[in-house]
Amino acid sequence: xxxxxxxxxxxxxxxxxxxxxxxxxxxxxxxxxxxxxxxxxxxxxxxxxxxxxxxxxxxxxxxxxxxxxxxxxxxxxxxxxxxxxxxxxxxxxxxxxxxxxxxxxxxxxxxx
Amino acid sequence: xxxxxxxxxxxxxxxxxxxxxxxxxxxxxxxxxxxxxxxxxxxxxxxxxxxxxxxxxxxxxxxxxxxxxxxxxxxxxxxxxxxxxxxxxxxxxxxxxxxxxxxxxxxxxxxx
DNA sequence: GTCGTATGATCTATTTATAGATCAAACTTG
DNA sequence: CAAGTTTGATCTATAAATAGATCATACGAC
Numbered sequence: 001x002x003x004x005x006x007x008x009x010x011x012x013x014x015x016x017x018x019x020x021x022x023x024x025x026x027x028x029x030x031x032x033x034x035x036x037x038x039x040x041x042x043x044x045x046x047x048x049x050x051x052x053x054x055x056x057x058x059x060x061x062x063x064x065x066x067x068x069x070x071x072x073x074x075x076x077x078x079x080x081x082x083x084x085x086x087x088x089x090x091x092x093x094x095x096x097x098x099x100x101x102x103x104x105x106x107x108x109x110x111x112x
Numbered sequence: 113x114x115x116x117x118x119x120x121x122x123x124x125x126x127x128x129x130x131x132x133x134x135x136x137x138x139x140x141x142x143x144x145x146x147x148x149x150x151x152x153x154x155x156x157x158x159x160x161x162x163x164x165x166x167x168x169x170x171x172x173x174x175x176x177x178x179x180x181x182x183x184x185x186x187x188x189x190x191x192x193x194x195x196x197x198x199x200x201x202x203x204x205x206x207x208x209x210x211x212x213x214x215x216x217x218x219x220x221x222x223x224x
Numbered sequence: 225g226t227c228g229t230a231t232g233a234t235c236t237a238t239t240t241a242t243a244g245a246t247c248a249a250a251c252t253t254g
Numbered sequence: 255c256a257a258g259t260t261t262g263a264t265c266t267a268t269a270a271a272t273a274g275a276t277c278a279t280a281c282g283a284c
Contacts, residue, residue, distance in 0.1 A: 007155050007156070007174065007175070007178070008155055009174055009178055010178060010181050010182075011196070012181050012187075012192050012195060013174065013177035013178045013180070013181045013187070014174075015195045015196050015198075015199050016177050016181075016187040016188060016195060017173055017174060017177055018199050019188065019195065019198055019199050019202060020188075022199065022202040022203065022206060023202065025206060026202065026205065026206055026209065028213075029209045029210060029213055030209070032213050033213060034213050034229085034230060034231085035230075035231070035232095036230080036231095043119050043120055044119070044272080044273085045272065045273045045274070046231090046273095046274090047232095047233090047234095047272075047273075047274085048271085048272065048273080050231080050232070050233085051271090051272095056271095057172060057173065057174025057175075057177075058172050058173075058174060058270075058271065059172065059173050059271080059272095060169060060170050060171065060172065060173070060240095060241085060271080060272090061129055061132075061169060061170075061171050061172070061173040061176050062119065062121055062125065062126075062129060062169025062170060063119075063169075063272090064173050065125035065128050065129055065169075066119070066121055066122060066125045068125070069122050069124050069125045069128075070122075075124075075125070075128040076128060076131065076132075076188075080124050083124060083127045083128060083131065084123070084127050086127075086131055087127050087130050087131050087134065090131060090134040090135065090138065091134065093138065094134060094137060094138055097138065097141045097142070098141060098251080098252075099250075099251055099252090099260090099261080100250075100251045100252065100259075100260045100261060101140075101141055101144050101145060101146050101252090101259095101260070101261095102251080102252045102253065102258090102259065102260070146259085146260065146261090147260075147261070147262095148260080148261095156242080156243085157242065157243045157244070158243095158244090158261090159242075159243075159244085159262095159263090160241085160242065160243080162261080162262070162263090163241090163242095168241095170240075170241065170271095171241080171242095172241080172242090172270095172271085175242095210281080210282075211230090211231080211280075211281060211282090212229080212230045212231060212280075212281045212282065213229095213230070213231095213282095214228090214229065214230070214281080214282050214283065
């Protein structure tokens with residue numbers, strides 16, 4: 001059944017989203033921007049800014065990343081300029097991999 | 113008007129989402145997991161896995177981060193164990209900042 | 225302390241994301 | 255090459271995210 005809100009999330013991903021929201025808020029305040037300004041710039045509503053800064057798991061990743069970009073919170077480890085090239089490099093690496101995974105027997109262990 | 117789909121995104125955030133999707137896909141294949149398996153583990157549908165790997169900006173950040181966590185794609189630069197502490201440290205840092213931004217005069221320049 | 229503003233919370237209407245199923249095509253293995 | 259499976263795409267119904275407005279509170283400047 002569909003339920004994008006009350007999903008069992010791992011602590012790690014919850015913390016990651018929470019941290020990202022905090023970093024956004026700190027960077028926004030450091031730049032002396034109001035939530036309304038930031039919302040206008042990102043083309044979203046002020047309420048969504050509040051949810052993003054609070055670490056809401058249901059926010060669209062596009063909105064979150066866009067806001068982070070505006071206030072200068074770096075996504076990933078790489079710097080902004082290298083990111084585009086990284087996408088290309090990654091695409092090439094992807095073509096070398098098998099197109100389909102057949103009968104996955106190796107059960108990956110996820111210890112978080 | 114509400115339109116979470118056709119928003120004007122910056123190239124940077126689009127690239128970041130695309131890269132994250134590619135990394136997830138690569139990591140999934142490297143671990144020999146099918147999209148169905150990954151979906152089941154994350155508690156989401158297979159179609160959502162496809163959208164995530166494709167770099168869809170509308171996917172919930174919680175779903176994306178959860179999937180990334182399962183296949184072992186590191187969010188942020190810090191390692192998983194330090195992340196929780198980082199959230200706390202960041203919260204403390206946040207309390208030292210002004211609670212509200214008044215009359216933002218310093219227009220932050222966003223050159224991306 | 226007072227005034228103006230930012231913030232947080234809440235509500236409704238509407239758009240959108242998501243689940244779930246299905247089908248054809250492409251792939252991997254033997 | 256053949257068999258079985260994965261993948262990608264598409265469709266429908268439903269739940270949820272988002273915008274937009276409003277209000278009370280808290281904050282910062284003066």
